[in-house]
Amino acid sequence: MRNKKNKMSEEIKTSIKKPKVAIVSLTSCEGCQFALLDLGERFLDLMNKVELIDFRLLEDEEDSGVDLDLVLVEGNPVTKENEKTLLAARKRSKLLVALGNCAAMGGIPEIKNYQQGASTIKHIYKYIQGIDNPEIKEIDNFVKVDFVFPGCPITAEEFLQYIPLLLAGIELPDGRQVPKIPDQPVCVECKKKGNRCLLLDKKPCFGPMIQGGCDAVCPSSRMMCQGCRGLRPTGNVKAMRAALKNFMTDEEFENTTEIYGLRDDIEEREKNL
Amino acid sequence: MLLKINHIAKIEGHTGFMASVLKGEVKDARFEVQEGIRLIEGILIGRHYKDMPVVAQRICGICPVVHNLTSIKAIENALDVKVSHETVLLRKVLGHAQFIHSHALHLFFLSLADFLDIENDLKLVEQYPQEAKMALRIRDYGMALVKIIGGRVVHPLTNEVGGFKKVPTLLEIQELIKQGEKVMEDVLNLAEFFRGIKLPDFKRKTEYVCLKTKGEYAIYEGDLVSNKGLHIQVSKFEENFHELNRPREIIKRVETDGKTSYMVGAIARVNNQSEKLSHKAEGYLKGLGIKFPDFNPFHNILYQMVEVIHCAEDSVKILRNLAHMNLQNAITKPYEIKEGSAAAAVEAPRGTLYYFVDIDTKGYIKNVNIITPTAQFLAHLEDDIKAFIPGILDNSEKDREKKMRAFIRAYDPCISCAVH
Numbered sequence: 001m002r003n004k005k006n007k008m009s010e011e012i013k014t015s016i017k018k019p020k021v022a023i024v025s026l027t028s029c030e031g032c033q034f035a036l037l038d039l040g041e042r043f044l045d046l047m048n049k050v051e052l053i054d055f056r057l058l059e060d061e062e063d064s065g066v067d068l069d070l071v072l073v074e075g076n077p078v079t080k081e082n083e084k085t086l087l088a089a090r091k092r093s094k095l096l097v098a099l100g101n102c103a104a105m106g107g108i109p110e111i112k113n114y115q116q117g118a119s120t121i122k123h124i125y126k127y128i129q130g131i132d133n134p135e136i137k138e139i140d141n142f143v144k145v146d147f148v149f150p151g152c153p154i155t156a157e158e159f160l161q162y163i164p165l166l167l168a169g170i171e172l173p174d175g176r177q178v179p180k181i182p183d184q185p186v187c188v189e190c191k192k193k194g195n196r197c198l199l200l201d202k203k204p205c206f207g208p209m210i211q212g213g214c215d216a217v218c219p220s221s222r223m224m225c226q227g228c229r230g231l232r233p234t235g236n237v238k239a240m241r242a243a244l245k246n247f248m249t250d251e252e253f254e255n256t257t258e259i260y261g262l263r264d265d266i267e268e269r270e271k272n273l
Numbered sequence: 274m275l276l277k278i279n280h281i282a283k284i285e286g287h288t289g290f291m292a293s294v295l296k297g298e299v300k301d302a303r304f305e306v307q308e309g310i311r312l313i314e315g316i317l318i319g320r321h322y323k324d325m326p327v328v329a330q331r332i333c334g335i336c337p338v339v340h341n342l343t344s345i346k347a348i349e350n351a352l353d354v355k356v357s358h359e360t361v362l363l364r365k366v367l368g369h370a371q372f373i374h375s376h377a378l379h380l381f382f383l384s385l386a387d388f389l390d391i392e393n394d395l396k397l398v399e400q401y402p403q404e405a406k407m408a409l410r411i412r413d414y415g416m417a418l419v420k421i422i423g424g425r426v427v428h429p430l431t432n433e434v435g436g437f438k439k440v441p442t443l444l445e446i447q448e449l450i451k452q453g454e455k456v457m458e459d460v461l462n463l464a465e466f467f468r469g470i471k472l473p474d475f476k477r478k479t480e481y482v483c484l485k486t487k488g489e490y491a492i493y494e495g496d497l498v499s500n501k502g503l504h505i506q507v508s509k510f511e512e513n514f515h516e517l518n519r520p521r522e523i524i525k526r527v528e529t530d531g532k533t534s535y536m537v538g539a540i541a542r543v544n545n546q547s548e549k550l551s552h553k554a555e556g557y558l559k560g561l562g563i564k565f566p567d568f569n570p571f572h573n574i575l576y577q578m579v580e581v582i583h584c585a586e587d588s589v590k591i592l593r594n595l596a597h598m599n600l601q602n603a604i605t606k607p608y609e610i611k612e613g614s615a616a617a618a619v620e621a622p623r624g625t626l627y628y629f630v631d632i633d634t635k636g637y638i639k640n641v642n643i644i645t646p647t648a649q650f651l652a653h654l655e656d657d658i659k660a661f662i663p664g665i666l667d668n669s670e671k672d673r674e675k676k677m678r679a680f681i682r683a684y685d686p687c688i689s690c691a692v693h
Contacts, residue, residue, distance in 0.1 A: 027309030031334025078309025120315035127520040221424030222438040
């Protein structure tokens, strides 16, 4: 009997100690969640170290609504319901983390911001009344974002590396200390992998101005870096434009930066030069 | 009486469900989709066709491979670009790989718990550790195929109009063959485990639509056929199936020319072309002792298992062929850009995925239409569940909801795909 009691209090203790985490998905392809699930046992092991309060991809149980230590948000706030979910997530969590390119930079859906007003939706729907079709905005326009996992999709290895650091940060006195992804271009990992440089082959690539940490997965497949992880803090847009001048028109450059919501960030960076 | 589920977890995307019942008769049953619109077709118009596979595959994080394959095939048909035999084989392996890891995820992690009365997958993994490991290893094989051939699992990179940017080495192909041979034991063991799962009994006669072709179980290419005698080319898809755009609805349901709903996916494919399954898949199917045609939608799960066996066995066979070929032939060769429009279809895990694209003389997209499997079977699912509800009306409210969730999940709907 006593043993049983001890065991129970032991269990309660570990469950109290476990940080409370939720994964919330707004409008998206859910590819970032799948990048996590695809880690298989390594993901399940990590999830056993936390108390997973809400993850609709794996559980039917109703969310109890308790306060959270960390919430991961994937996707865009497109519907009014999405917006409410996002605001509620911020309210109940110590840390709010953007999971992937859509949440962080607007992603693919942001392309419509660069098109003409209502023409995009009219290609698809006959009746557009009553359908939420807002301009796409990154989640930091709605809530404070403490940390960003960049990329389309996120890099799962980076997730495994930074989640323990983020959770450890919760214990700090100010409760707000978060790690930083080092400021280095995609080129560092690309060179390490022994890839032939696309730029030296006179093919376009955004690698030099883009935040590394993706293991240079695109150029390793001979696919140009299109910048899904965003500008790195010291990324030089002017030098990048100059380097690309000979194998990409300005229009092609603008079009390509639209794919992952990079265009508005570049415009802002150039305005501040 | 109103039967309402606010949010159905453990499916791809967001939706609720509502049905109204009057005196034991179901008056209305429909999904209330809570997904936001991303307007993927709209944002593609005016962009260069080279952006299309990159953008379109981001419709779905679970089945990006099939969006990648179908968009590329549609563009190749429009530009009249021919690809090498090696390219086709590599793409077929990608398609098989997509079936393996998507089905294994749905079978085990999304649907199984419903039939074992467990509400949380971490608990499922705790109670069935061996089976969970098998499912994970099977997924690992599917993902290894996409990673090595496609460059990345979620949103692959190498496949493009005309061929591949990069191809695997012989050593990599040999490693995949070894992994595929080894995983077969897990596949067959998991299949045995699923044979023992008791699935509810429910039947409703219907039309099954899928691709079909000579000499193989059609996944990558074929004509559209049905068990009701339909046989058309993919280019005639939009003449025979119609998208319905109703006010205030962001999902476009699809119906046949005769204004009826129809079913696609594993259950449709196995019903229409079981004689083309691989040796081991056919053996397992026969052992199930089911009489065909089979109109029990819960069996979709078993047929996904059948397809995992087929794709695992057949992928190794294709890889063995590839090991004797010069894969450099799959590298993209220069081709001409010209005006054109065309359709293409591929069997996605959840059913036939259809693309149409119209390209101008400079390679910019004038028009595009994408019709996904879930959009096609949503009306069918609603019709089915209408017939299913009367049988569970006497159950408790909680149990009714559970049964409806299980029913919906057996279909493996992908709401992100359906809305896009």
